[in-house]
Amino acid sequence: MASSAKEEILARIRGARVPAAAPVVRGYHREGSGGVELFAERVxxxxxxxxxxxxxxxxxxxxRGKRIVAPSDVPDEWLVDGVTWLREPLSIEELDxxxxxxxxxxxxxxxTGTIVLDGGVxxxxxxxxxxxxxxVCVVRADQIAASVPDAANPPEPTRPLTFVSGPSATSDIELNRVEGVHGPRTLEVLIVT
Known part of the structure; x- marks a missing residue:
């Protein structure tokens, strides 16, 4: 029985032996909490x-002197005097x-210097x-995972995750960086040791 060119090509593909891919080695630091210093440097x-x-x-x-939004369940000790604390529910206009x-x-x-938000506490x-x-994001040292795989088991996997790697920024075709386009222009990270 004569085979078509298509069948011949598919037979060659099916019969091809592909060598196993070499493992990709990344510089993940798996010991300890992941490294406060490395996280601070990357952020x-x-x-x-x-x-x-x-x-x-x-x-x-x-x-002090600013109007700052705080989720309803932030620790009370974070709500320092001299700040006008805005609490939920807030409209889009009030947030803005x-x-x-x-x-x-x-x-x-x-x-990666990334902060993961899941809408939790x-x-x-x-x-x-x-x-x-x-x-302003408060990160406890014990919340710092070494790598993405180490952080892949969030506390509540059914929640939507937001990954934040620095202030919001984008670049146009000429690579002119513009900050604050689709999120905060300034990200301030407080690492609590």
């Missing part, structure tokens, strides 16, 4: 403001008119972190 590479702190309320005193937002996070990734709804121009 700073994205033009974020990074501060390592031991006292969150003391660090938040820099927000604020000076910033203060949140926690679900997990952070040292290798101290994070609020997604719009809270997309509309205000300044996002």
């Amino acid at each position: 700073a590479d994205y033009r974020a403001v990074v501060r390592t702190v031991t006292d969150v309320p003391e660090a938040l005193k820099s927000l 008119g604020s000076d910033g937002v203060l949140t926690g996070c679900a997990v952070a990734i040292a290798d 101290a994070q609020g709804r997604r719009a809270l972190t997309l509309l205000p121009d300044h996002h």
